Amino acid sequence: MPAPIKIVVIHDGLIPMVDPLLVMLGENFGKENVIHFENSNEGLDYVLGNLNQKMIVLLDRNFSKGEKTGIQVFEEIRKTSSLVYVILITADEFAKIKNEDLILLINHDAFAIQSVAADYTKIIALAENAAHKLNARVDSVLEDWIVRHKEEDRSRPLMKAKDGRIYSMNDILESIRQQSDIGKDFERNLVNLAIEIFSRQKPLA
Amino acid sequence: MGKIKKNANSLRWRFDVNTFRLLGRELITDRITAVFELVKNCYDANATEVVVYFNNVAPDKNIGPEIIISDNGVGMSFIDIRDKWMVVGTNSKRTKSYSPGPFNRKFVGEKGIGRFAVDKLGERVVIKTKELNDDKWLNVTINWDEYESLSKQQAKPQLSLFTDVDNLYNYTDANPNEHGTSLIISKVSEPWTSKDIERLYKELSRLTSPFYPLNPPFNIFISSNEYPEYHHKPVKPDPIKFYTYFKEVGIDETTGLQEVMRFDRHSGKIVTELTEIKSFGPVRLRIYYFNEAAKRRYNTLYKNDDTRIDGIKIYRDGIIATPFAEYEDDAGKKRDILGIDKRRWGSAFDKVSTREIIGVLDITKINNPKIIDSTNRQDFLDNPEYRKLKEFIIDQVDVFGDFKKYARDLIRTDVERDLLKAGQDVKSFTRTIEKIERDWFQDKPQFKQVLEPLKLQATSLSSVISQSINEQKKFQKDVIRKENVYLSLMSLQDYAANISHAIRTSLGKIKRMAEFFKINFPNAKFDALFKQYALLIYDEMNTLIKVTDFMLSYASSDIDFEDFSVKELLENLLLDAYRQTFAAEGIKVTVDIKDDFIINTNKKFFEDIFQNLVSNSIKALQRTADKIIKCSGYLDDEHFTLYFSDNGTGIDDDDAKWIFGLYNTRTSEQGGSGLGLYIVEKRIEALKGSVDLVQSEYKPGATFKITLPFNKDI
Numbered sequence: 046m047p048a049p050i051k052i053v054v055i056h057d058g059l060i061p062m063v064d065p066l067l068v069m070l071g072e073n074f075g076k077e078n079v080i081h082f083e084n085s086n087e088g089l090d091y092v093l094g095n096l097n098q099k100m101i102v103l104l105d106r107n108f109s110k111g112e113k114t115g116i117q118v119f120e121e122i123r124k125t126s127s128l129v130y131v132i133l134i135t136a137d138e139f140a141k142i143k144n145e146d147l148i149l150l151i152n153h154d155a156f157a158i159q160s161v162a163a164d165y166t167k168i169i170a171l172a173e174n175a176a177h178k179l180n181a182r183v184d185s186v187l188e189d190w191i192v193r194h195k196e197e198d199r200s201r202p203l204m205k206a207k208d209g210r211i212y213s214m215n216d217i218l219e220s221i222r223q224q225s226d227i228g229k230d231f232e233r234n235l236v237n238l239a240i241e242i243f244s245r246q247k248p249l250a
Numbered sequence: 251m252g253k254i255k256k257n258a259n260s261l262r263w264r265f266d267v268n269t270f271r272l273l274g275r276e277l278i279t280d281r282i283t284a285v286f287e288l289v290k291n292c293y294d295a296n297a298t299e300v301v302v303y304f305n306n307v308a309p310d311k312n313i314g315p316e317i318i319i320s321d322n323g324v325g326m327s328f329i330d331i332r333d334k335w336m337v338v339g340t341n342s343k344r345t346k347s348y349s350p351g352p353f354n355r356k357f358v359g360e361k362g363i364g365r366f367a368v369d370k371l372g373e374r375v376v377i378k379t380k381e382l383n384d385d386k387w388l389n390v391t392i393n394w395d396e397y398e399s400l401s402k403q404q405a406k407p408q409l410s411l412f413t414d415v416d417n418l419y420n421y422t423d424a425n426p427n428e429h430g431t432s433l434i435i436s437k438v439s440e441p442w443t444s445k446d447i448e449r450l451y452k453e454l455s456r457l458t459s460p461f462y463p464l465n466p467p468f469n470i471f472i473s474s475n476e477y478p479e480y481h482h483k484p485v486k487p488d489p490i491k492f493y494t495y496f497k498e499v500g501i502d503e504t505t506g507l508q509e510v511m512r513f514d515r516h517s518g519k520i521v522t523e524l525t526e527i528k529s530f531g532p533v534r535l536r537i538y539y540f541n542e543a544a545k546r547r548y549n550t551l552y553k554n555d556d557t558r559i560d561g562i563k564i565y566r567d568g569i570i571a572t573p574f575a576e577y578e579d580d581a582g583k584k585r586d587i588l589g590i591d592k593r594r595w596g597s598a599f600d601k602v603s604t605r606e607i608i609g610v611l612d613i614t615k616i617n618n619p620k621i622i623d624s625t626n627r628q629d630f631l632d633n634p635e636y637r638k639l640k641e642f643i644i645d646q647v648d649v650f651g652d653f654k655k656y657a658r659d660l661i662r663t664d665v666e667r668d669l670l671k672a673g674q675d676v677k678s679f680t681r682t683i684e685k686i687e688r689d690w691f692q693d694k695p696q697f698k699q700v701l702e703p704l705k706l707q708a709t710s711l712s713s714v715i716s717q718s719i720n721e722q723k724k725f726q727k728d729v730i731r732k733e734n735v736y737l738s739l740m741s742l743q744d745y746a747a748n749i750s751h752a753i754r755t756s757l758g759k760i761k762r763m764a765e766f767f768k769i770n771f772p773n774a775k776f777d778a779l780f781k782q783y784a785l786l787i788y789d790e791m792n793t794l795i796k797v798t799d800f801m802l803s804y805a806s807s808d809i810d811f812e813d814f815s816v817k818e819l820l821e822n823l824l825l826d827a828y829r830q831t832f833a834a835e836g837i838k839v840t841v842d843i844k845d846d847f848i849i850n851t852n853k854k855f856f857e858d859i860f861q862n863l864v865s866n867s868i869k870a871l872q873r874t875a876d877k878i879i880k881c882s883g884y885l886d887d888e889h890f891t892l893y894f895s896d897n898g899t900g901i902d903d904d905d906a907k908w909i910f911g912l913y914n915t916r917t918s919e920q921g922g923s924g925l926g927l928y929i930v931e932k933r934i935e936a937l938k939g940s941v942d943l944v945q946s947e948y949k950p951g952a953t954f955k956i957t958l959p960f961n962k963d964i
Contacts, residue, residue, distance in 0.1 A: 058755040063782055065766035107751065136754040161758040164765055 048189060050074060050176050051098050054081045055088030055118060056105035058136055058161055066165040073169060074176070085112040089121055096126050099185060101156075101175045103168070106135035106142070116146050123153045128184065128222060130156040130175040134168060183232045184221040191218055260416040261332060261390060281440065282450050284367035288319045288433065289454060289470060293569065295323030295431065296353045298466050301482070302450075304474040309441035317371050317442075320432040324350060325381040331390055353466060356615050358569050368392075373437035382429040386421040393417075395437065444477045451485055452558075460487035461536065462568035462612055488558065490608055492547045493538040495520065495653060499646075500534035501527075508532055510645075513652035518660070520649055528642060530635040531618035535643070537562070537609040539602065539650045541657070561604025562643055564611045564621075571613070571623065571630075602650045611643065641908060648911070666722060673715040680708040730936070753794065760790050793830065813850050816883070816890065816958075817843040823860055824881055835868055837877040843892075845885040849958065851937060859933045862926035863894050863954060870898025870952060878948065889939075892956040897948035906943040934958070 052074050059066060061081060070079045082088030085108040092102060102122065106115035113121070119131055133155055135142070142158075150158065157171045179185055191199055191214045202211040206227055212220070220228030285302060292300040303318040326334075349355040368375050373395040380387045454470050470485040497520045499509035507524040514521045540548060540559055552558050564571045613621055620635035630636045683705055691697040763783040770776050824841050832839050849856065864879070871877040874897055883892040901909060905916070910931040934941045939958040947953045 058758060060759060060786060063779060063786075064759070065762040065779075065783070068766070068776075068779060136751050136758060162754055162761060165762045166765070166769070 049078050051100045052079045054103045055085055057083045085118050089118045099179050101130045101172055103132050103134050132156050132171050133158040134161050136161045261419050262416050282453055284370035285450055286453050287367040290358045292321035293468050294349050294357045296349050297321035297323035299469045301471040304442055307442040308476045315438040317435040322430040325429045325431050326379040327381055372435040372439055376434040379431040380429055383426050385426050387424045390419040454485045455487045457570050459565035459568045464568045490538050492544045494541040494544045495539045498536040501532045511649040513649050530639040534612040537607055539607050559608055562609035566613050602647050669719050676712045756790050756794050760787050763787050811851050813848050816847040816849055837879055840880045842882040847890040855933055859930050862930045866926050867896035874898050890958045895947040895953040897951040900950040901952045
């Protein structure tokens with residue numbers, strides 16, 4: 046059973062607590078895993094403060110009252126992490142989104158953009174798709190594997206890199222999350238190893 | 251610097267093919283800009299004279315077309331050519347801003363792009379160049395077509411960035427006193443018609459200021475062996491003729507203060523006033539204004555080419571600073587760097603557009619150091635000084651707007667006066683005839699018969715004149731009415747952008763709840779939610795109805811005037827209609843109107859005033875914690891006075907007048923279009939009242955004082 050994913054909804058156009066989108070997200074991902082912020086600054090603080098969790102952010106584009114815009118929140122998140130999936134939910138026509146904002150969203154891997162007037166089932170389908178991808182990602186699989194170990198095992202030396210550095214489970218996870226060279230190397234090797242193991246299997250008769 | 255192999259007579263460049271393509275083929279988009287760039291390079295090379303030769307370039311000629319750009323500048327050494335001319339990214343102009351002494355010219359050439367302009371013109375070039383005291387001319391041959399084929403070979407998956415290119419060179423004898431550079435371009439890519447050269451002439455004529463004597467000079471000539479009108483023709487700015495009004499301001503010699511233009515309503519003239527030197531430094535500005543007739547006359551002179559009257563250009567030390575070479579056939583596509591045409595409903599609001607003025611603003615590198623070229627040299631660096639300079643220019647252009655309005659009103663009042671006088675004359679004529687009839691021909695029916703048709707004619711003439719006066723009045727009313735509708739539509743546009751977002755949000759909520767019913771009903775688990783959603787849908791629908799009602803009020807064709815109570819209207823508007831908006835924004839609203847005041851005007855237009863003030867305040871309050879909007883009012887002996895205040899970011903004293911200008915906004919990031927306060931002022935002026943920014947009631951904050959006279963005659 047993979048570790049739960051937090052669904053962080055930063056949107057001021059939803060009815061707090063009872064909006065059908067929130068209710069149904071709760072049904073799908075567990076009520077306790079859906080967190081709604083109407084204030085974009087508070088939402089951003091939460092995301093930045095909980096980067097150790099798997100997270101999907103449903104983000105509004107326009108916030109009034111002098112808060113950060115959705116695009117700014119997205120930029121801030123991306124400054125620190127590229128592993129949080131962000132789905133933009135906007136009430137504006139897509140044609141109204143500025144080109145440079147769209148370029149920024151694409152270049153920094155926004156997961157999807159959806160209209161707030163779309164069926165909520167579509168929005169939930171996007172979140173589920175993101176969750177599936179999140180769970181299938183190497184760092185997530187690895188995390189799921191690591192959390193099954195005791196804390197003292199997690200920090201114990203596990204492997205030695207070419208440069209002589211010693212890595213524990215936690216170090217490996219960290220280096221993958223930060224997408225450092227060693228982390229990327231490890232990720233690639235792990236996938237290669239998995240494929241090799243598959244290929245060694247005898248075909249089923 | 252990369253190592254360069256020097257063969258007996260070939261010069262090898264390591265050449266970045268991609269940069270070549272990018273700069274040569276994409277940045278220089280048209281031939282006229284290409285020549286313009288090359289001529290600017292001659293200026294940077296301290297030339298006092300440059301000749302652009304067009305030989306055999308006419309469309310029907312196939313033999314040896316050639317473009318030669320020849321200057322008497324400092325020339326280039328072998329090292330210059332080798333290390334600078336072709337090597338992208340080692341542009342000497344990047345580290346230095348001025349040409350070598352004694353000229354010390356501010357560089358005007360683009361960053362190393364000029365040389366690539368050659369490629370736009372033809373496929374082969376010979377550079378003939380020599381520095382003073384060298385005894386030989388250096389001739390280097392560059393074949394662009396060869397580069398092109400090399401670059402094509404390289405468009406393979408494994409991209410190699412650099413290509414080695416050999417270029418032939420040799421030396422020829424020279425007089426040691428000669429110096430300069432000639433670019434002899436052959437295999438010319440496209441034919442040049444006389445019309446093309448005329449366009450080039452027009453662009454080049456703008457390179458130097460028509461007013462600022464360049465010392466040392468920079469004379470440009472165009473020469474063609476085919477078009478007789480271009481036989482070593484000196485390029486000179488067009489003489490400015492037929493303008494309706496001209497005004498020039500500079501620095502007052504006795505006081506050292508900056509002169510500015512102001513329109514004087516009494517004399518109907520633009521006068522000069524003195525003010526402190528502005529933050530951007532002292533400037534000289536000349537503006538020629540053309541009314542419709544003058545424009546037609548001036549354009550006829552140039553075969554109806556309507557791009558000659560083209561707004562304000564800025565020259566630094568006599569050389570164009572902005573807009574830089576900007577060849578554009580269609581005047582509508584020209585960039586509007588100074589923002590003059592941003593106020594594009596020009597004629598409707600007595601604004602003057604760039605198509606009605608020719609202006610020259612002179613700055614100098616010494617006196618205006620804060621006006622700095624931006625990196626792309628297509629504008630200036632955006633800093634407070636440049637912003638003030640733009641505002642200054644627009645303010646001065648607006649002076650001509652006042653003049654234009656005055657001239658229009660003058661014609662109108664002349665017509666009205668003449669009509670009234672004609673009416674009086676006819677009446678007095680009728681009276682005289684009646685008197686003559688009474689006093690002299692009482693008993694002479696034969697004369698009465700003669701007079702009778704005269705009397706009838708006079709009566710009918712009188713009625714025709716009365717009719718004309720009425721028509722004239724109706725027409726004037728119609729003009730005002732149309733202007734009002736136009737203003738109302740403009741404010742509606744602003745409003746529609748906000749409201750459409752709100753409606754979509756609201757519809758989104760309703761739709762999600764309906765969808766929830768569709769998918770889940772019946773399900774005992776969600777019973778409580780079903781009930782809650784029913785109530786929420788009902789509330790949302792009510793909100794939507796209110797919003798659409800408000801929108802519909804604009805759709806009504808009713809723009810009649812009516813009597814209504816200002817107190818009642820303000821209370822309804824601020825306490826009821828806007829209640830939801832204020833609640834959403836967290837704004838506390840106080841309305842304190844002491845006395846009532848009945849006004850006769852169009853209700854919608856009156857509401858516009860407050861709608862715009864409110865939207866202004868909402869933007870100003872975005873960063874305020876405890877948001878307040880307060881509207882108070884009272885009657886005194888002659889006026890009804892209203893104060894509209896908020897405790898937002900406030901407005902600079904310097905901007906007190908500026909903010910009322912069309913498209914003047916400090917909140918463009920928050921979607922401010924600069925329409926709101928303009929509409930507020932115009933609406934209040936239409937009521938013969940006034941609006942001013944006064945000492946703010948809150949600190950920080952802003953307070954507008956609106957004064958409306960008792961006389962309700964509009």
